[in-house]
Amino acid sequence: MLNALRRHASLVVIFLIAIIAGLATLQLRGAEAFLAALWHAWDLFLFIVPSLVAGLLLASALRQLLSPDALARLMGAESGIFGLFIATLVGTLSPGGPMAAFPLVLVLAGAGADKGALVAFILAWSLNGFQKLLVYEAPLLGLDFALLRTLITFPMPMIAGWLARRIPIAWEPPK
Amino acid sequence: MSGPQIILWVIALAVWALCIRRGMPQARRAVTETNRGFWRILPMFCVALPMAAFLSELVPADIATAWLGDDSGISGIMIASLAGGIMPGGPFVTFPLVITFSKAGAGVAQMTALLTAWSVYALHRILTWEYPVLGWRFVAMRLASSFFLPVLAGLIMQALLPFFAINLAAP
Numbered sequence: 001m002l003n004a005l006r007r008h009a010s011l012v013v014i015f016l017i018a019i020i021a022g023l024a025t026l027q028l029r030g031a032e033a034f035l036a037a038l039w040h041a042w043d044l045f046l047f048i049v050p051s052l053v054a055g056l057l058l059a060s061a062l063r064q065l066l067s068p069d070a071l072a073r074l075m076g077a078e079s080g081i082f083g084l085f086i087a088t089l090v091g092t093l094s095p096g097g098p099m100a101a102f103p104l105v106l107v108l109a110g111a112g113a114d115k116g117a118l119v120a121f122i123l124a125w126s127l128n129g130f131q132k133l134l135v136y137e138a139p140l141l142g143l144d145f146a147l148l149r150t151l152i153t154f155p156m157p158m159i160a161g162w163l164a165r166r167i168p169i170a171w172e173p174p175k
Numbered sequence: 176m177s178g179p180q181i182i183l184w185v186i187a188l189a190v191w192a193l194c195i196r197r198g199m200p201q202a203r204r205a206v207t208e209t210n211r212g213f214w215r216i217l218p219m220f221c222v223a224l225p226m227a228a229f230l231s232e233l234v235p236a237d238i239a240t241a242w243l244g245d246d247s248g249i250s251g252i253m254i255a256s257l258a259g260g261i262m263p264g265g266p267f268v269t270f271p272l273v274i275t276f277s278k279a280g281a282g283v284a285q286m287t288a289l290l291t292a293w294s295v296y297a298l299h300r301i302l303t304w305e306y307p308v309l310g311w312r313f314v315a316m317r318l319a320s321s322f323f324l325p326v327l328a329g330l331i332m333q334a335l336l337p338f339f340a341i342n343l344a345a346p
Binding site: 056136 | 187188190193194197204206207220223225231232263266268270294308313315319324341342
C-alpha cells in the first residue's frame with residue numbers, strides 16, 4: 001500500500017493540478033489559450049522524447065557495465081578527497097529516479113562506502129545527474145545555463161561529503 | 176534533433192556497443208530496461224507537460240519580478256531556495272515550471288538557487304525515500320552538511336552572470 005502510494009502519489013497530485021489549471025485556463029483565458037497550451041505541451045513532448053529514450057538507453061547500458069561493489073571499495077572512511085571524488089563521479093553517472101538511486105545507496109553502504117561518500121553520492125545524483133542534465137535541463141533551459149550551473153554545483157557534493165565526515169552524528173547503515 | 180541530442184545518442188549507442196562486446200544478454204537487458212523505463216515515465220509526461228503549459232498561461236507576465244527577479248538579490252535567492260525545497264515532483268515538473276517562472280520575470284541566479292534547493296532539500300524525497308530507507312540520523316547529517324548549498328549556488332551564479340548572456344525564458 002505504502003509502496004503503491006509512493007509510486008503514484010506525485011502522478012495523482014500532478015494530475016489534479018493539471019486538471020485544475022486546465023479548467024482555470026479555459027475559464028479565465030478562453031478556449032484558444034487552452035488549446036494553445038495543449039499544443040505547446042505536445043511540442044515540448046516531441047522535443048523531449050528523443051533525448052529521453054537516448055538517456056534511458058545510456059543509463060541502462062552503463063548499469064550493465066559497472067559493478068557497485070568494486071566502486072564502493074574506493075569510497076571507505078579512509079578514502080579522503082579521492083573517495084569523495086569517486087562518489088561524486090558515480091552519483092553524477094547514476095541514472096534514474098529515487099527508486100533506482102536509494103537501493104544503490106544501500107548496496108554502496110553494504111560494500112564499504114562511508115557516510116561522507118554516501119552524502120556526496122546522493123547529492124551528486126540529485127544535483128548533477130547526467131540524465132536530468134541531458135534529458136531536461138539542456139533541452140529546456142538551454143545548454144549555456146545547464147553547463148554553467150553544473151560547473152558551479154559539480155564540486156558541491158564533495159564539500160558536503162567532507163563536512164558530513166566531520167559532523168558528529170553517528171550513523172550505521174541499515175542491516 | 177538538436178546538437179546536444181545527437182551527441183547524447185552517439186554516447187548512448189557507444190556505451191551500448193560496449194555492452195554488446197560484453198555479451199548479447201547484457202545488450203538485450205539494456206534495451207529491455209530502456210523500454211520499461213520509458214513506459215514508466217510516459218504517464219508522468221502526459222500529465223506534467225500540460226500542467227506546466229496551463230500554469231504558464233495562468234501566471235501573469237511580471238508577477239515574479241518583484242520577489243524573484245534579477246534585482247531581488249539575496250532575498251530572492253533565499254525565497255527561491257525555500258520554494259525549490261518544498262516543490263514536489265520529478266524533473267518533468269520542475270524544469271517546465273522554471274521556464275514558467277522565468278517567463279514571469281524570475282532571475283537566473285534565483286532559478287539556480289531554486290533548482291539546487293529542489294535537488295538538495297527535496298522534502299518529498301526525504302519523506303518518501305531517504306527517511307524510510309536510511310533513517311532520520313542520515314537525513315539530519317546530510318542536511319547539516321548541505322543546507323547552505325542552494326544559496327551559495329545562487330550567489331556564485333549571480334557573481335558570474337555579468338560574463339554570460341543567459342535567458343531562461345527563451346533558450
